[in-house]
Amino acid sequence: MARSRKISVDRRRFLSSAVGGAAALVADTRAADAQQSEPPRPAAAQIMPKEADPDSPSSVEVLTADHPGSDFMVDVIKSLGFEYIAANPGSSFRSLHESLVNYGGNKSPEFITCCHEESSVAMAHGYAKIEGKPMCVLAHGTVGLQHAAMAIYNAFCDRVPVYLILGNTIDATQRRPGVEWAHSVQDAAAMVRDYVKWDDLPVSLPHFAESAVRAYKIAMTPPMLPVLVVADSDLQEKPLSEGARIRIPKLTLAAPPQGDSGAVAEAARLLVAAENPVLEADRAARTPAGMRLLVELAETLQAPVINQAGRMNFPSRHPLNQSERSRTLIANADVILGLEVWDFWGTVHSFRDQLQRTWQPITKEGVKLVSITAGDLYTKSNYQDFERYPEVDLAIAADAEATLPSLIEACKRLIGSDRKRAFEDRGKRLAAAHQQALERARTEATYAWDASPISTARLAAELWAQIREKDWSLVSGGGWPMRLWDFDKYYQFIGGSGGAGIGYGAPASVGAALANRKHGRLSVNIQNDGDLMYAPGVLWTSAHHRIPLLSVMHNNRAYHQEVMHLQRMANRHQRGITRAGIGTTIEDPNIDYAMVARGLGLHGEGPISDPKDLGPAIRRALDVVQRGEPALVDVLTQPR
DSSP: OEEEOSSEEOOOOTHHHHSSSGGGSOSOTHHHHHHHTSOOOOSEEOOOOGGGOTTSOTTSOOEEESSBHHHHHHHHHHHTTOSEEEEOOOGGGHHHHHIIIIISTTOSSEEEEOSOHHHHHHHHHHHHHHHSSOOEEEEEHHHHHHHHHHHHHHHHHTTOOOEEEEEEOOOGGGSOSSHHHHTOOSSGGGGGGGGSSEEEOOSSHHHHHHHHHHHHHHHTSSSOOOEEEEEEHHHHHSBOOTTOOOOOOOOOOOOOOOOOHHHHHHHHHHHHHOSSEEEEESSOOSSHHHHHHHHHHHHHHTOOEEEOOSSOOSOTTSTTBOGGGHHHHHHHOSEEEEESOTTHHHHSEEEEOSSSOEEEEOSOTTOEEEEEEGGGGOOOSSSOTTOSOOOOSEEEESOHHHHHHHHHHHHHHHOOHHHHHHHHHHHHHHHHHHHHHHHHHHHHHTTTTTOSSBOHHHHHHHHHHHHTTSOEEEEEOOSHHHHHSOOOSGGGBOOOOSSOOTTOHHHHHHHHHHHHHTTTOEEEEEEEHHHHTTOTTHHHHHHHTTOOOEEEEEBOSBOHHHHHHHHHHHHHTTSOSTTTTTTTBOOSSOOOHHHHHHHTTSEEEEEEOOGGGHHHHHHHHHHHHTTTOOEEEEEBBOOO
């Protein structure tokens, strides 16, 4: 198929010429549909003059290929339904890149240009938590994957599906002299294998198709996690041989694992008989259905819910939301049901970080602990993200959301009239306690209301006043919004980073905003200053791709958690805290984030230190965002 050409001709969907009949073509018709919707290509496209290629001797004609392997890879990628593919460009996937934007028409998936691989993966992380499916990421060889590694680890800890394709040149005899050797590797996935769910190195195009489909299925089977497929550069660039018979396997997603019926019945018996049950939810709701099911279970039992906020598990203003009273409820509980709780041990113990670290249970004697988590189905050894071993009484190794329907029905079957009356009385007490907690939060938010720098409570309140009537989504940030705002839709909160790797907030917000864009939602990001400085180039990505996102800076000019850690150590060592700012603050010079934003193509305003100026600045930025562009307001804040 390789030949000497002066110009290249139209490239038809090459499988139609590679395979004899339509019945032998792609099993999944989505790829064909996507191709038919492409804009028409010109009859002839200009190619690079051979003398412009520094690697080609002037005496050698330029070789072209009508149908490189990367075109088939694009058909495979399209069959998986990706909307976007994020990448910082790299030579190890240059053929795949070209096929995506030309053969694939830069549509389904659309190429999202990123300035750092960590941003690419974090964008996919945020996108998946809104859209409920993976976004694809391309990474370049050794250096690209090392850049991406922290964001991959965050997604791993957060149990989020991210789909990575890594370029690499495996055949040493085919590597260009020089840097391509430094960017190639014998076992590319080895450096992240401890924190991806599955990886593979396909050695043929049929192998690539099968592994790509398998990877998607594995990523989407709870517990959902990142996966990685290596795309060999030689496999990408070589022409497809005449008469090649290749196809794309059918994708069939696995049904999420549900709890054993006997174990679910026992859990229901414990919950219905309990006088003081507590429902503890962390990453329980994978989809909007999960949130609705948890509401149904709580209302069936009139039981309090403590939302640990790994996901948007439960409405914040629901009377059974008792997150503000967590410690008291745990201490008095006779049954605690943990739903995808990451740290169940930490939930039921207190821990003192002193010179001699100590801990003790906060539960009463005889409490029954029940756990439903897909985490029991998958644990790796090296990275210690699985926390202390929880000594539970009933462990159900299953996806919590998929198990909730059977648990709800089992509970309903056991509830008699006497229990129903007791539940109603309990619900009234909990509703009163919820209202008291909300009023307490509102009162506490008024403290330092007129302070400068601006209190974080005032920031949250001013922001809420501007967005409350809109269809909004808080794509990064927590704390005061969780106490003051009315969260009642699944997409209004997406949880945190998982691995607490700094540099997640800004790019994850852009990825989540990208997912929200087609729904017309207002995406709001309360952006930490230290986090933004890890990879501020993602602001340019948001401007370049017209991703509407309102970022309001929580600019306390420090890595404040580390300030507190240094103060704690200084106190412990009896040296005073006056030098705790050395190595922990972001001052001298102070960073003008509004100027940074403007330089990267956004509307930028601030820094704002007078609380009276905050509301008007947010309104002006919102006008920009509602026109379909990103905006940033720099707010000088109290430390926390």
